[in-house]
Amino acid sequence: MMKRTATVWLAWLGYMCLAQEEEVLGSVVNVYTELKELRSLVGELSTKLHTAEADLKEQRAMVEELKKEREEQPKVAFSAALLSSESKHHGPIDAETNLIFGKVLTNIGSAYNPITGVFTAPVRGVYYFRFSGNGFAGHDMGLSIFKDSERMMSVYEYHSSGEQNDHASNGVTLQLEKGGVVYMRLWINTWVFIDGRYDYCSFSGFLLFPM
Numbered sequence: 001m002m003k004r005t006a007t008v009w010l011a012w013l014g015y016m017c018l019a020q021e022e023e024v025l026g027s028v029v030n031v032y033t034e035l036k037e038l039r040s041l042v043g044e045l046s047t048k049l050h051t052a053e054a055d056l057k058e059q060r061a062m063v064e065e066l067k068k069e070r071e072e073q074p075k076v077a078f079s080a081a082l083l084s085s086e087s088k089h090h091g092p093i094d095a096e097t098n099l100i101f102g103k104v105l106t107n108i109g110s111a112y113n114p115i116t117g118v119f120t121a122p123v124r125g126v127y128y129f130r131f132s133g134n135g136f137a138g139h140d141m142g143l144s145i146f147k148d149s150e151r152m153m154s155v156y157e158y159h160s161s162g163e164q165n166d167h168a169s170n171g172v173t174l175q176l177e178k179g180g181v182v183y184m185r186l187w188i189n190t191w192v193f194i195d196g197r198y199d200y201c202s203f204s205g206f207l208l209f210p211m
Contacts (some may be wrong), residue, residue, distance in 0.1 A: 004056065019108075040118050074123050077206035078112035079105040081199035082192065092139050092189045097192040098142070099184040099192075101203045112205070116184045119182035121176035130185055131155075132202070134193045134200035141166065144186030166195075 083102035100117035112119045121127065135157040136140030144154040155168035174182065184203050186192060192201050 067211065073210060074109060074207065076111050076122060076127075077111040078107045078200065079108075079204040080107070080112060080114060081203075082194045082201040083104065084196045088194055092103040092191045093186065094188060098187050099186050099201075099203070101184070101201070102201065105199075108206075116183075117203075118181050119205055121178055121180045121182075123207070123210045124176065124178045126173060126175050126208045127182070127205055128171065128173050128208055129182060129203075129205040130169065130171035131203045132167065133157075134195070135166045135168075135191070136193040139191045140187075141168070141191070141192055142190040143168075143185065143192070144185050145172060146183055146185060147168075147176070148181055151185075160189060175211070202209045 080101035081103040082099065083193060098117055100114070102114050102117075104112070104114045107114075109122060111122050119129075129145060131143060131145055133141055133143045141157040142154065143156075144151045146152060152174065153170050153172040155170045157166040158169050176182070182205065192202060
């Protein structure tokens with residue numbers, strides 16, 4: 001009887017050991033699977049990180065290139081008015097004449113010449129210009145802006161009885177070659193009123209972008 005009990009006991013003990021072994025082996029297999037999945041995830045994250053670093057490097061290079069282009073881009077802008085120490089009329093004259101805006105308010109890049117009244121493009125590009133004039137009672141006022149020898153845009157104020165003071169302005173965007181010139185002209189038999197305090201008659205321009 002004791003022998004049989006011992007046999008049963010040993011069989012049960014063997015079964016328990018085998019069950020525990022299978023449980024341990026199962027745990028080992030689970031850990032191995034999780035490690036394998038974790039290694040795969042780390043690989044994916046590493047690839048994404050390398051891609052992100054490459055993108056960041058490319059973006060930094062683009063930013064530096066834009067900064068360099070901005071620093072190298074010429075800066076051109078000017079504003080000037082007709083110069084006079086007293087209020088007076090300029091004109092009328094029996095021939096169309098260039099207007100010289102001798103009172104310089106801004107001249108970044110020194111592309112505008114206050115002696116000749118001519119703006120000379122330092123680079124090929126697109127520029128914006130604006131001009132204004134004031135006409136007082138007595139005569140018509142006519143102004144035109146020229147690109148090289150071509151009339152591009154004008155303003156005109158017709159004098160009629162009862163009117164004392166008229167003001168007109170206009171603007172234009174021009175594509176200029178390097179060395180191209182822009183200037184203002186007063187029409188034949190017209191005048192503009194110059195006020196030394198308020199600068200009614202002005203000529204301005206700036207570079208929008210080089211080409």
